Amino acid sequence: MELEKIDEEDGKLRFVVKDSSPAMMNAIRRISMNQIPVLAIEDVGIIENSSALFDEIVAQRLGQIPLVFDPKKFDAREECDCEEGCVNCEAKFTLQKEGPGKVYSGDIVSESDDVEILYDGIPITELDENQEIELEATAIVSIGEDHSKHQAAISSYQYYPIIDVDQEELTDDEKEECVEVCPRNVFEVDDGKLKIVDEKRCTLCKECVQETDFDGITVTSDEEKFIFKIESVSSLNPEDILEKTAEILDGKAEKVIGKLG
Amino acid sequence: MIIPVRCISCGKPVGHLWEEYKERTEDGEDSGEVLDDLGLDRYCCRSLFLTHTDLIHRAAKFKK
Ligand code: SF4
Ligand SMILES: [Zn+2]
Ligand SMILES: [Zn+2]
Numbered sequence: 001m002e003l004e005k006i007d008e009e010d011g012k013l014r015f016v017v018k019d020s021s022p023a024m025m026n027a028i029r030r031i032s033m034n035q036i037p038v039l040a041i042e043d044v045g046i047i048e049n050s051s052a053l054f055d056e057i058v059a060q061r062l063g064q065i066p067l068v069f070d071p072k073k074f075d076a077r078e079e080c081d082c083e084e085g086c087v088n089c090e091a092k093f094t095l096q097k098e099g100p101g102k103v104y105s106g107d108i109v110s111e112s113d114d115v116e117i118l119y120d121g122i123p124i125t126e127l128d129e130n131q132e133i134e135l136e137a138t139a140i141v142s143i144g145e146d147h148s149k150h151q152a153a154i155s156s157y158q159y160y161p162i163i164d165v166d167q168e169e170l171t172d173d174e175k176e177e178c179v180e181v182c183p184r185n186v187f188e189v190d191d192g193k194l195k196i197v198d199e200k201r202c203t204l205c206k207e208c209v210q211e212t213d214f215d216g217i218t219v220t221s222d223e224e225k226f227i228f229k230i231e232s233v234s235s236l237n238p239e240d241i242l243e244k245t246a247e248i249l250d251g252k253a254e255k256v257i258g259k260l261g
Numbered sequence: 262m263i264i265p266v267r268c269i270s271c272g273k274p275v276g277h278l279w280e281e282y283k284e285r286t287e288d289g290e291d292s293g294e295v296l297d298d299l300g301l302d303r304y305c306c307r308s309l310f311l312t313h314t315d316l317i318h319r320a321a322k323f324k325k
Contacts, residue, residue: 119274122276126317128322131321233274
């Protein structure tokens with residue numbers, strides 16, 4: 001297996017994987033989405049909530065807010081040595097605001113120095129005249145399988161496209177049509193020839209094949225080569241997620257081998 | 262009611278993008294272009310923004 005990075009922007013990482021299989025790709029996909037420990041608010045103690053949203057909904061909204069944390073510092077609550085929760089397995093927050101006005105995630109106060117709210121502008125609720133909200137919250141580390149608020153990333157993969165263009169078979173009109181019809185702008189016409197600008201953009205939709213009446217262009221997939229995408233939906237960056245995924249997969253494989261032997 | 266914190270289908274955090282989206286579309290910008298700009302490229306997130314209506318300020322007038 002060989003990895004080659006294509007690009008990374010706005011927390012979205014794309015890379016090419018060579019000499020692998022769909023089984024392996026799917027293992028990476030599933031682990032990166034639902035096996036990576038991520039911090040999220042779990043328990044909320046409502047002291048006062050006279051806003052239009054019910055307590056449960058406020059708590060559910062708080063749970064979904066992405067938090068910045070140090071993955072090395074936190075243990076799962078069940079695995080921690082303490083009984084009642086400590087700084088190694090929990091992070092505490094408070095929120096207090098009086099109306100009128102909107103309550104944002106930025107109004108939440110973190111009680112630990114190394115835990116922060118990732119986005120300040122998430123609306124939590126809205127307060128009218130004489131309405132008030134006051135609460136305490138506790139965040140824990142858990143995995144996406146447990147609850148989707150702990151999901152680290154959205155991952156996907158596709159086969160690497162192989163696009164074959166037979167220049168002789170295609171008329172000039174057909175070439176122009178291909179450029180027009182491809183939703184991903186894979187082609188361009190240059191010097192009377194249909195050129196592939198970037199085959200990595202291709203989604204294997206085969207619109208171009210159909211447009212040329214199955215004659216002139218073939219689009220097939222390389223079944224041992226993949227394009228993999230990891231988009232972070234937590235505060236972790238995609239490269240760290242990939243690294244952690246490899247570590248977890250390794251651990252799982254060890255466990256199976258241990259059981260066999 | 263109020264914009265969801267995360268996209269209800271894919272789980273991407275989107276709540277913090279709503280106010281910018283609302284402001285810019287109300288100023289006459291094309292909603293498709295604003296969505297592209299905000300990095301909402303999946304149709305689940307896009308439909309969430311296109312179909313959302315803020316109603317919480319009305320609900321706030323009634324007793325819970
Ligand atoms: S298969 Fe679809 S995306 Fe790929 S080149 Fe043809 S039209 Fe473009
Ligand atoms: Zn503990
Ligand atoms: Zn979505």
